Amino acid sequence: MVGRGRPRDAEVEGKVLEAAVAELRQRGYEGLAMDRVAERAGVAKTTIYRRWSSKAELVVALITHLRDDVPFEPGDDSRRDLTALVTAIAARLTSTPTTLVADLAAAAARDPRISESVRTLWAARHRAVTEVVAKAQQDGLVLTHVAPAVLVDQLVGPLYYRLLVTGEPLTPEYARTLVTSVLGPSRSDQES
Template sequence: MGTNSTERPRRGRPRDPDAEPRIRQYAVRLLLERGFDGMTVDDVAEAAGVGKATIYRRWASKEQLANDAMAELFDIEIPDADTGSLAGDLRQVYRDALGFVNSKEGVALIRLAVSEANRDEQFGAFYRNFLQRRIALTADALERARKRGEPIRATADPVLMVQWLAGVLIIRALTGEPMPAVEQADHLVAMTMRCVSDE
């Protein structure tokens, strides 16, 4: 019997389904170790065990790869929360954030942000993008709370809600003080709720 003439042999190596997460993992690792200037696509490719072409098929530039890798890291470590109350949402996000900043990777990221954000415009943009995503998620949480009838002040500011906690973490990184423990999340939530609630 002859072969089906409509079937064409597949060329090249099969697509590696684990390549993208592995590439992001090593991109983040090299960013934290070397900063944006010191991270190269060549080094990421070597560490991830892929060719440069594999990276460039997915990301058009080093900047896009770094931004995507950092965004995924933040989204994995500090995911959005929708628990049914604003206090519950904040509690979950704060616990995730404090768990992250008390890890070796989290501390390295904050120190990198402090040292690189003003020196390196690309890294500064990555960090601002993360804060803007977190501000947008916080604004959504406030809106959900209002729709549920929670007594949220009209002046509740999602920008300040994000920046005050980020500021605490940055100051601790600068001064070498220990990061707030995960167990302090409830205390931090109570402080925030006093500022945004009419009760």
């Protein structure tokens, strides 16, 4: 009694998610209209609602689908690793439309399910930083009187803070300064 009736078109899911991602990138969460997603995907709106019961559900699925992680392999220099990582995250954030980040945060604040999926989206970055910070602590580069989690927040948090609140730019220099502030000045920095 499994395959009764006409089977679902297997291509639909992919096409819809792809279209939705494009719309989300372009217009943000609020600007994402189901009508447009349907049109872009070459699919009827009802077909979308047959798979996802609401716009929020669709976005949840979509975010899980996104997952473009910051590429990163750790070397033996923790300071360099950390700088590279924070800089990379800053670059990702600046290349992402600010409205997207803000809208995702807003949607997450409103809907627990979205909150969860969005959190997993950022979690990868967060975790990567945590690992490097832990390694730096092992290497004795960091004062150990503070929990690593807090240091991570102080490295990554300011990026979101600038992006969403103060509106200041996320330059590579800024990223470097953040790392310097947490690790203390390196030998080369102290010359200036």
